[in-house]
Amino acid sequence: MPRPTPPLAPRMADITPFHVMELLRRARELEAAGRDIIHMEVGEPDFPTPQPVLDAATRFLSRGDVHYTATVGLPALREAIAADYHDRFGVTVSPERIVITPGASGALMLALAATTGPGDGWLLADPTYPSNRHLIRCFEGVAQPIAVDAAQAYQPTVAQVDAAWAGHTRGLMVATPSNPTGTLLDATQLRALADCVRRRGGWLIVDEIYQGLSYGVEASTALAVTDDAFIVNSFSKYFGMTGWRLGWLVVPEGRTRDIERLAQHFYICPSTVAQHAALAAFTPACRDILEARRHTFAERRNLLLPALREKGFRIDAEPQGAFYIYADIANLADDCEILARRLIEEAGVAATPGIDFGNHRPRQHIRFAYTTRSERLEEAVARIGALIGR
């Protein structure tokens, strides 16, 4: 018998696991029992790491010198990212403002820890990526969810931000493209939100983790409209480097040293191997691979979106980015958890119930990821159709 241990910190009562993890456990059980499960719950591209990135890592390892780097990252990588902002988006950002981090999670933790004291509020969309509100809570802040619907493409409006801004509000967090909805903010919207936050004297955090994964619309960056935001980015999604755990944070001018002294204590430096590998992510050879993958994602999206609609899922806000479709199930079921369970148990299709993403009508939604190949997506749609009788 384990001895009773002391109580945990109060915050732990509010930190919930991803519900999808339970589903994933069940999926593994079913697979172990011989069932074929189609994985549409996974927020991870199914492609291997691009070969130029693998080659760069292997070359680096052949030298054996895997020591700490500077806390803010390799100068060459910070410069490569700055150059990429210039080449792809026409924006000029000093490499000094770019801090390499252990994944986007690490970047978000730094931005929140630097800005959020006990009781400080952060406005953010509901639905949103679940870790956003949990990390706010970890630093004793308070998430202030803004209910967003399909009619507004699941993105907060200036009017909503103005209405929700309270005495304890410290800032606004937005995501473009958004997880779980796949919707984007355009430059006009971003500028208006940035102006609003500046007028309020608050901070702005922009999650651009899925930057580059957009379809029928140009990729963009908040750097084109503001130099005052913390911008969170990642090598995981567009660059296909999930398991390497590497991301970056663009910090407002003059704030790099503040973020650096936090980062020293949080993680010393990001993975040296991953940083050297990532240097190859900006080469033309790698870009070609990544753009081909983007086209594949676009094809999958173009297959899945009408197919789900045909089966009765409502998807009123056109998802144009990331690799997610956030579908309204009101015509099909009362509760996303029950539907998700039926999907996996009876149809062998794993998808993420809306309850992972917030409190605004979460039971009416389910998230499908198109991180598996088209034939499997077609098979999934056929199985779902058979299950719900359409």
Next chain:
Amino acid sequence: MPRPTPPLAPRMADITPFHVMELLRRARELEAAGRDIIHMEVGEPDFPTPQPVLDAATRFLSRGDVHYTATVGLPALREAIAADYHDRFGVTVSPERIVITPGASGALMLALAATTGPGDGWLLADPTYPSNRHLIRCFEGVAQPIAVDAAQAYQPTVAQVDAAWAGHTRGLMVATPSNPTGTLLDATQLRALADCVRRRGGWLIVDEIYQGLSYGVEASTALAVTDDAFIVNSFSKYFGMTGWRLGWLVVPEGRTRDIERLAQHFYICPSTVAQHAALAAFTPACRDILEARRHTFAERRNLLLPALREKGFRIDAEPQGAFYIYADIANLADDCEILARRLIEEAGVAATPGIDFGNHRPRQHIRFAYTTRSERLEEAVARIGALIGR
């Protein structure tokens, strides 16, 4: 001109950078100007990653499949660590209790975030590794330093813990071997401290980051005396894998799921590449390399310790672990910062001023790391002798 940004969180006023970083910047400047600097400030083994570890990483990369792992880490790695505890220390610990983390920093953040609410106190030695008190502060806890001296081998006693325990105290953090002092706690001391903390209903965190790097004394683990502690460990020091950013946390029985739900939000999973590489760290071939390196460290220590004493540094508590000597400079200078600056500017020797490690007589101490080869250590001692006229 950068626009003025909003104020930072209150905690940022208390988060100071490592002072040694300024020194390191100065060292780089001097080196760029052609000066030869002997680096005794660096807490990083100078050896390359062991070849079996590099080979394992390269083999893994050749498959290209660098996806997320489970948040708590690869089952095979958790099992390998549990087996190593059994083989080296004769203790049985379930792999379920082992959580792989992005470095020991990641492990410490998890343990503190899970246990520390606003105003909660943590007792810890002064001097100590600086990030300990900063991470406590990050989660709104309060560091309660216990002044420790050479006479007690810089380790807190039960009497001190009992005397310092206050209403807001949540636990005790100890390190063995300790950074910056290189001193250890034996099993009797550890058991007494664990009993004391348990009697008080508190948590115990044991930093075993330098485990395995001990000289003239057997390596040990707190797992031999308690199953209730959080135990922080790392692949960085003994295993020579700093730049890979990998560590682990042994959690009290029944607490793995709590730590897992935090870890999901903090970092999703540790580096997949590093985890596959680390599987080779426990092979006999790697063990031979690591033990040979340990002997090299022992030789350096045996060279440096009497040489520094001869030059007038007082080192009353025999350092038997890690790769540090925490030297009392009272006979040589009034202020560690001034001496450290003279050492680097006039002698070309970089060492870490005591002020990085706490508030208990820090200006009377300086930390030397023997992470450079013996000839360089001899040269450093000669230069120091010339500088101080001995």
